[in-house]
Amino acid sequence: MALDLLEIKRAVQIAKEAVEGGVDWIEAGTPLIKSEGMNSVRQLKNAFPKNVIVADMKTVDTGAMEVEMAAKAGADVVMLLGNADDSTIVESIRSARKYGVKVMIDLISVDDPLRRSKEMESLGVDYINVHTGIDQQMMGIEPVSILQNICREVNVPVAVAGGLDPRSAARAVNAGADIVIVGGNIIRSDSVTESARAIRNSVDSPANVTESERSRDEEIREILMAVSTPNISDAMHRKGAMNRIHSCTEGRKMVGTAVTVRTMEGDWAKTVEAIDMAESGDVIVIYSGSIDTACWGGLATMSCINKGVAGVVVDGAVRDIDEIKKMSLPVFAGNNVPNAGDPKGFGEINSEIICGDQTVCPGDYIVGDDNGVVVVPGKRAYEIARRAKEVEKTEKRLYSEIQKGGTLSNILELEKWEKHR
Numbered sequence: 001m002a003l004d005l006l007e008i009k010r011a012v013q014i015a016k017e018a019v020e021g022g023v024d025w026i027e028a029g030t031p032l033i034k035s036e037g038m039n040s041v042r043q044l045k046n047a048f049p050k051n052v053i054v055a056d057m058k059t060v061d062t063g064a065m066e067v068e069m070a071a072k073a074g075a076d077v078v079m080l081l082g083n084a085d086d087s088t089i090v091e092s093i094r095s096a097r098k099y100g101v102k103v104m105i106d107l108i109s110v111d112d113p114l115r116r117s118k119e120m121e122s123l124g125v126d127y128i129n130v131h132t133g134i135d136q137q138m139m140g141i142e143p144v145s146i147l148q149n150i151c152r153e154v155n156v157p158v159a160v161a162g163g164l165d166p167r168s169a170a171r172a173v174n175a176g177a178d179i180v181i182v183g184g185n186i187i188r189s190d191s192v193t194e195s196a197r198a199i200r201n202s203v204d205s206p207a208n209v210t211e212s213e214r215s216r217d218e219e220i221r222e223i224l225m226a227v228s229t230p231n232i233s234d235a236m237h238r239k240g241a242m243n244r245i246h247s248c249t250e251g252r253k254m255v256g257t258a259v260t261v262r263t264m265e266g267d268w269a270k271t272v273e274a275i276d277m278a279e280s281g282d283v284i285v286i287y288s289g290s291i292d293t294a295c296w297g298g299l300a301t302m303s304c305i306n307k308g309v310a311g312v313v314v315d316g317a318v319r320d321i322d323e324i325k326k327m328s329l330p331v332f333a334g335n336n337v338p339n340a341g342d343p344k345g346f347g348e349i350n351s352e353i354i355c356g357d358q359t360v361c362p363g364d365y366i367v368g369d370d371n372g373v374v375v376v377p378g379k380r381a382y383e384i385a386r387r388a389k390e391v392e393k394t395e396k397r398l399y400s401e402i403q404k405g406g407t408l409s410n411i412l413e414l415e416k417w418e419k420h421r
């Protein structure tokens with residue numbers, strides 16, 4: 001298990017819970033080492049003398065010195081980058097032999113992982129790690145597809161890392177992995193022990209794990225449905241949230257792809273015509289130009305339900321809110337009023353619009369909940385969904401630590417990390 005955290009106290013606690021779930025190797029992740037230095041390795045070895053401690057140094061130069069540092073702090077395995085020069089690898093191995101530790105090579109961002117694996121084997125490394133980094137994972141890159149060839153062609157034990165969950169861990173074992181390294185899906189879980197156990201079971205009995213095929217769109221929708229709009233906004237570096245728009249149908253979550261409408265002053269022709277153009281799973285996003293005259297109401301809402309539309313967002317006013325609340329469609333708007341405009345036919349359907357001060361293009365993913373509405377650009381939807389999931393995992397873990405009696409600032413050692421002190 002990889003401890004990609006910033007605080008050593010939390011890392012030790014999480015490692016304890018993970019070991020209870022069946023984890024046997026414990027990795028001081030690179031962020032932890034950068035934050036706490038070799039002290040993180042030292043404290044992990046003190047707390048877990050019988051477990052293998054991996055120091056994920058991601059060393060790229062001065063290998064002998066970094067291996068010595070990690071070994072003296074208590075590491076059993078030291079991770080170097082495969083992109084390091086051969087001279088660094090060779091010196092690291094010499095140092096590792098001297099201090100009685102093993103060298104693992106991380107193939108993250110290596111151009112030709114198979115060729116480099118063979119080169120590493122011939123230089124005498126102890127382990128190879130087929131790894132896609134956290135940022136790469138968010139772009140849909142995963143490590144298991146390149147694993148099989150490497151496992152076939154080299155004789156040193158092969159580890160695998162990169163966003164593994166119980167399903168992909170089983171796939172990795174089936175592809176020949178000897179060591180499975182898991183970070184986020186254990187350490188950011190609200191129940192570390194159970195998550196570790198689920199991975200352990202998959203690794204021990206990979207044949208019992210079933211696979212299900214999903215399209216990218218289905219995967220995006222499933223993730224966006226599971227996370228909150230604050231998670232998504234955090235994942236977008238606090239961007240994407242619509243201003244002024246709130247839920248008119250509290251408790252209803254909405255995820256769908258945008259069909260956009262620009263109309264004027266309560267003119268409801270285009271807004272209603274858009275319902276016929278929309279497909280199941282779309283969200284109709286309307287800029288109406290008036291918060292005093294409704295361009296949307298109960299009849300339009302019911303029509304949407306018949307078409308399988310996922311929701312409606314109106315930068316403007318809606319009416320019949322009492323009727324709408326009785327129906328199942330999530331509706332978000334800037335205002336509720338009794339009066340509607342006329343169907344004059346001004347405006348456009350499916351052009352780029354501004355809604356709640358955010359640019360919305362047809363096909364963008366629109367997510368709404370009781371916090372408000374966020375726009376996820378279609379081209380980055382998978383990446384943002386994956387990053388939002390990571391935000392959600394971190395928050396769940398923090399909730400569970402606060403439930404045990406902590407406070408947010410002491411758990412995060414907030415003062416230490418203030419920007420201006």
Ligand SMILES: O=C([C@H](O)CO)[C@H](O)[C@H](O)COP(=O)(O)O
Pocket residue numbers: 002003004029030031056131132133134161162163164181182183184185
């Ligand atoms: O090595 C890692 C990453 O580069 C940050 O240091 C992770 O420990 C490794 O990827 C495992 O974590 P997950 O990908 O979250 O499973």
